Amino acid sequence: MIFLSKLNQQKAIVSMADFSATAVTQLLDRASAFKAGAQAQVQEPTFAANLFFENSTRTHTSFSIAEQRLGLKTIEFSPQSSSVQKGETLYDTCLTMAALGVQLLVIRHPENAYYQQLLGQAYLPVALINAGDGSGEHPSQSLLDLLTIREEFGHFAGLKVAIVGDLAHSRVARSNMEILQALGAELYFSGPAQWYQTQFDRYGEYRPLDELVGAVDVLMLLRVQHERLESAENQTFSAAAYHQAYGLTEARAQRLQPQAIIMHPGPINRDVELASSLVESPHSRYYEQMQNGVYVRMAMIETVLQANDVKFKSNRRVTQ
Amino acid sequence: MIFLSKLNQQKAIVSMADFSATAVTQLLDRASAFKAGAQAQVQEPTFAANLFFENSTRTHTSFSIAEQRLGLKTIEFSPQSSSVQKGETLYDTCLTMAALGVQLLVIRHPENAYYQQLLGQAYLPVALINAGDGSGEHPSQSLLDLLTIREEFGHFAGLKVAIVGDLAHSRVARSNMEILQALGAELYFSGPAQWYQTQFDRYGEYRPLDELVGAVDVLMLLRVQHERLESAENQTFSAAAYHQAYGLTEARAQRLQPQAIIMHPGPINRDVELASSLVESPHSRYYEQMQNGVYVRMAMIETVLQANDVKFKSNRRVTQ
Amino acid sequence: MIFLSKLNQQKAIVSMADFSATAVTQLLDRASAFKAGAQAQVQEPTFAANLFFENSTRTHTSFSIAEQRLGLKTIEFSPQSSSVQKGETLYDTCLTMAALGVQLLVIRHPENAYYQQLLGQAYLPVALINAGDGSGEHPSQSLLDLLTIREEFGHFAGLKVAIVGDLAHSRVARSNMEILQALGAELYFSGPAQWYQTQFDRYGEYRPLDELVGAVDVLMLLRVQHERLESAENQTFSAAAYHQAYGLTEARAQRLQPQAIIMHPGPINRDVELASSLVESPHSRYYEQMQNGVYVRMAMIETVLQANDVKFKSNRRVTQ
Known part of the structure; x- marks a missing residue:
């Protein structure tokens, strides 16, 4: 099953490294079909638990909506009011969810590769989607970026793509480098030198x-992640200086080619990564990225649950 | 469309000032129909997001229940675990919700007239209901007050209505003054002099x-809002002294006319605004106000979504 | 109605002391039927509110899933973002929920016997399930323990049952002593002497x-509840020393009889109450206890709502 983690026998989507180019194409095709009005509904009551150990609006809400569009019932897990406060481990929390009949875990966690402790465990017969791990991976964000690019240009080969900004702390940057290179895009990087690493040279x-x-x-454009910077870095950080040196100012935007698009994973620091006036400019695909996130996540959830033998009633009729 | 804000082309209910007397009557009629058993259900999956930036039990839960009774799917947004913690603006949070496919925003926010920054924005093609802004407006509370009075007396003209207490900080008091005067009621005010403003003289x-x-x-009776008072005011505040001077004591309640009703927006400070024993007395309509809140909010949601071209299956059958 | 509290005319399950042996058997039979695939759905829209004033993962999520499996709509009440922050009493919060149309309250609260202030109140015509009160009762945990034992042995009479650990602070221990004795089991206790009370001698x-x-x-095995211990006790507490003296070490587990089962209410302090390696050992029924919790709670909810005249569509077909 090509969509699933190579690391284990479980049904999981944890890293873009597990995806072949063909697998990406199939998943984007399914997301596009959902966007065009295709529908799918689970046949039996099925529960998903969203375990978000980090703050999130768009990823969290997007998964909730994707789940409910597929007919799943959503359990919103709040670490603040859970037994995590009594010292329960992530594994034991997931074990509990599986025992209670939850069939899909969507997890965001501040620890890199947290999912390694979960994969391959006999008592966790539950599907897993990684919604972001530390500064590691964020596969649903990568996939919605790809869908947004493909919608615009119809292909990836030969496209010139620049990734700009906090390459060091971004969990999207590295996934996107690998998959975009595999799909034939030509990559460039920019931003503060201290956030660039020589390992990126090969991309x-x-x-x-x-x-x-x-x-x-x-x-x-990548988000400046104040919450991941050392406090010394935050103290010396100047939004205006960053914007002038590494941001998309209005002046720079004048030089964009007509077909060029601006992307940002959100939340935007306005007038830092890009001028506030450009967020909703004709070049911007910020809004479309968020829209596409719901459809990509529907495709991911359907894929991982079908691999787990959950049955869907599908309707290919296009209504929109 | 009479129910909607005059300020913009969007579908929004933000202020009682936007309502004509006819519009109020129509909306109360619809709420009464819901109370009598009329039903309505959205025809397509429709998402509402409740964005509550202030603590609330009755308003928040009441909107959730009203949404679900109409078949909407509810997204509960928690500012504490959202990207608001990463500095995201209210506008950008709403933009995200719209992009994700949310069709109705119900917002409570500590800032007066927060909605001004949202109305008329091209990228927010979403219906909006103001569930309370700072010390500004609280239209769903006003409407449930009106429904409760109309249920009791059948009319407003000539009714003697006293509004008592924290007139300065209340977001219900001012809306109610305007609309009750327009509907023909005779108004009186009481309470601490420092909370009375001469601008109320015209009502x-x-x-x-x-x-x-x-x-x-x-x-x-208006709630003493400790959370909105200056700390100096809170330090000198005496519950017992307030109760004796401005509260409905058991002794004062003896002098109520037989037909008189007591109202309170909740949460009640027992033995401050009114004696604890009176909360569930025959004169009290506290419980009925909360009940009516669900039906009024159903009418508001249906109205604002229909104006946004959301289709409902309606059933006028009275089952209760 | 045998399942209901003797204290009042309301529909409530607050204490195992209200259950006769026959009532327990009937409820476990219904839970077993649900586990075997029987289904029941409320006929009209019905709302449940989960009011959890203490942290919980398994009990809270288990009730949410049980409610949704029965077709109820679940209101998740968060004390942190509610009017409790404005000083609202528990009674007034429940009054609000009842007025808004909620028909079932599931409450966990740090105060022992908090439910006494709610029972018999004329304005609270709502079903109530106690999901844990202070160091008092936790009937749904007792019932899932009983179901797990019955599944294993088919009966209770003559079974040798040891309850080990923090007998003083456990809200399960005392309920289980009473009901297991009534059902004919032979009881033994162990653990630190300071947590043993002579009143347990009669069991x-x-x-x-x-x-x-x-x-x-x-x-x-009972959980060491660090959050309920005095801070002095916590300071001197040694996990390793407890494990050696009162925990199920791997060495002790070697001496278990072949048919013996290990139970724990969760969350487990690994390597304190039992060795981490034993959590998923063949003797352990930890996972099954959590599974059974959902079915037991479905039976409790159905019972208490039916007593409140809520109608269910039932389907006795066994599909699993």
Whole structure:
């Protein structure tokens, strides 16, 4: 089953590294079908638990909506009011959910690769989707980025894509480098030098933003993640200075090619990564990225549950 | 569309000032129909998000229940575990909700007129109901008060209504003054002088509670909002002294006319605004107000969504 | 109606003391039927509110799932974002829920016998299930323990059951003593002497764990509840020392009889009450206890709502 983690016999989507190019194409096709009005509903009562150990609006809400569009019942787990406060481990919390009949866990956790302690456990016969681990992976974000690019250009081969900003702490940047390269895109990087790592050299070239802005098809701006920076870095950080040096200012935006699109995973720091006036500009696909997130997550959930023998009633009729 | 805000082209209910007397009557009629057993259900999956940036039990739960009675799916947004913690603005949070497919936002926010930054935005094609803004407005509370009065007396013209207490910080008091005057009621005010403002003179007369208590049809007691008082005011505040001077004591309640009703928006500070023994007395309509809140909110939601082209299956059959 | 509290005319399950042996049998039979695939659905929209004033994962989630499996709509009440923060009393919060149309309250509260202030109140025409009160009762936990034992042995009479550990603070221990004695089991106790009370003498004998471990059919390990211990006790508490003196070590587990089962209410302090390696050992019924919790709670909810004249569509077909 190509969509699933190579690490184990369980049904899980934890890393973009598990996806072949073919698998990506199939999943994006299914997401596009959902966007065009295809419907699917679980045949029996099925429960999903969203275990979010980090703050989130768009990813959390997007998964909730995707689950409910597929007819799942959603359990919202709040670490603050749970037995996690009594010292319960992540594994034991997941064990509890499985015992209670939950069939899908969607987990966001501050620890990198937290899912390693869960995969392959005999007592966790439950599907798992990684909704973000520390500074590691965020596969649903990568997939919604890919869908947004494919909707715009119809292909990936030969597209010039620049990824700009906090490459060090981003859990999207590295996944996107790998998969975009595999799909044939030409990659460039920019942003503060201290956030660039030489290991990225094999994916693309590091260049000043002013060189890239007039040349690329896709400009992916990464969020400055104040919550992940050392406090010393936060103290010296100047929003205005960052914006001038590494942000998409209005002046730089004038030099974008007509077909170029701006992307951002959100939440945006307005007037830092990009000028506030550009968030809803014709070049921006910020809104479309969020829209596509629901459809991509529906495709991920359906895939991982079907691999777990959950049956869906499907309706390919396009109504929108 | 008479029910909707005059401020913009969006579908929103943000202020009682947008309602004509006819519009109020139509909405109360629909709420009464729901109470009598009429049913309505959305025809397609429709999501509502409750964005409560202030603590609330009755308003929040009441909206959740109203939404679910109409077949909506409810997204409960918790500011504490959201990207608001990462500095996301209210506008950007709402933008996210709209992009994710949410069609109705119900918002309570500590900032007066927060909705001004949302109305008329092209990228927010979503219906909006104001569930309370700072010390501003609280239209669903006003409407449930009106329904409770109308159920009791069948009309508003000529009714003597006293509004007593924290007129300065109440978001219900001002809305109710305007709409009750427009509907023909005769208004009186009472309570601490420092909470009375001369701008209220045009709606009614300020009198000692002992003069009013034997004369009125409706006694609306306002909550002492400790969370909105300056800390100096809180330090000197004496519950017992307030109760004796401005509260409905058991002695004062003896002088109520037989037809008079007591109202309170909740939560009650027992033995402050009114004696604890009176909360469930025959004169009290506290319980009925809460009951009516669900039906009024169903009418508000149906109205604002229909204006947004959401289709309902309606059933006028009265089953209760 | 045998399942209901003797204290009042309301529909409530608050204490195991209200259950006759016959009532227990009927309720366990219904839970077993649900486990075997029987289904029941409320005929009209029915709302349950889960009011959890203490942290909980398994009990809270288990009730949510049980409610939704029966077709109820669940209101998740969070004390942190409610009017409780404005000083609202428990009674007034429940009054609000009843007025809003909630028909079932499931309450966990840190105060012993909190439900006494709710029972018999004329304005609370709502069903009530106690999901744990202070160090008092926890009837749904007792019932799931009983179901797990009955599944294993088919009967209670003559079974040797040891209850080990924090007998003083456990809200399960005392309920289980009474009901297991009534059902004919032979009881033994063990654990730290300071947590043993002479009032337990009438239910069974206090013995060293090493005497019991090779003799019993059921070994019920109680959780060390750090959150209920005095801070002085917590400071001197040694997990390793407790484990050696009163815990189920791997060495002790070797001496269990082949038919013996290990039970624990969760969350487990691994390597305190029992060795981590034993949590999923063949003797352990930890997972089955959690599974059974959902079915027992479905039976409790159905029972208490039917007594409140809520109608269910039932389907006795066994599908699993």
